[in-house]
Amino acid sequence: MKTLMAPWRMEHVAGEAAKLTGCLFEPPGNCSHSRDRLLLFRNKCTVVLLNRFPYTNGHLLVAPIDHIDSIVSLDSPSLSALMDTVSSATNILQKELRPDGFNIGCNQGEVAGAGIADHLHFHIVPRWEGDHNFMAVIGEVRSVPEHLLTTYDRLLPHFQALQQTTTAPEQSDE
Numbered sequence: 001m002k003t004l005m006a007p008w009r010m011e012h013v014a015g016e017a018a019k020l021t022g023c024l025f026e027p028p029g030n031c032s033h034s035r036d037r038l039l040l041f042r043n044k045c046t047v048v049l050l051n052r053f054p055y056t057n058g059h060l061l062v063a064p065i066d067h068i069d070s071i072v073s074l075d076s077p078s079l080s081a082l083m084d085t086v087s088s089a090t091n092i093l094q095k096e097l098r099p100d101g102f103n104i105g106c107n108q109g110e111v112a113g114a115g116i117a118d119h120l121h122f123h124i125v126p127r128w129e130g131d132h133n134f135m136a137v138i139g140e141v142r143s144v145p146e147h148l149l150t151t152y153d154r155l156l157p158h159f160q161a162l163q164q165t166t167t168a169p170e171q172s173d174e
């Protein structure tokens with residue numbers, strides 16, 4: 001299977017992978033946001049999506065632009081950019097949703113619980129006092145599109161402000 005995937009990775013280098021794989025973390029086009037895809041932010045190095053199957057309200061996914069499956073594959077600037085975005089996204093959640101804490105982490109590999117093991121991504125899960133009860137109740141129902149979009153609309157202006165501070169030169173061609 002790994003061998004079969006190799007040609008796809010070659011095409012990714014040419015910028016074609018998103019069209020071919022339909023990878024969640026590679027939304028087509030260059031737009032910095034898409035409500036349909038729950039894409040909140042995109043710069044040269046990273047994307048931020050609202051998780052369609054959240055553990056709690058505001059559960060974000062932060063991924064590098066490149067379709068890689070291991071943190072070891074990131075060079076130092078890319079790793080730094082990824083962590084900058086994780087930090088900025090956490091700050092936005094703190095300001096807008098005011099949780100009591102966060103789970104921030106990465107499941108690398110299927111055996112470790114990665115839902116999409118092909119493309120490295122970090123989870124930022126806001127936590128509130130007592131949300132264990134909430135999670136147990138909604139455990140099997142989790143996705144509620146109206147709530148997701150409400151959260152999306154609350155978070156988007158913050159990410160657009162971030163976009164302007166981090167990728168100002170890129171904005172003109174959108």
Ligand SMILES: [Zn+2]
Nearest residue numbers: 023025067119
């Ligand atoms: Zn990907």
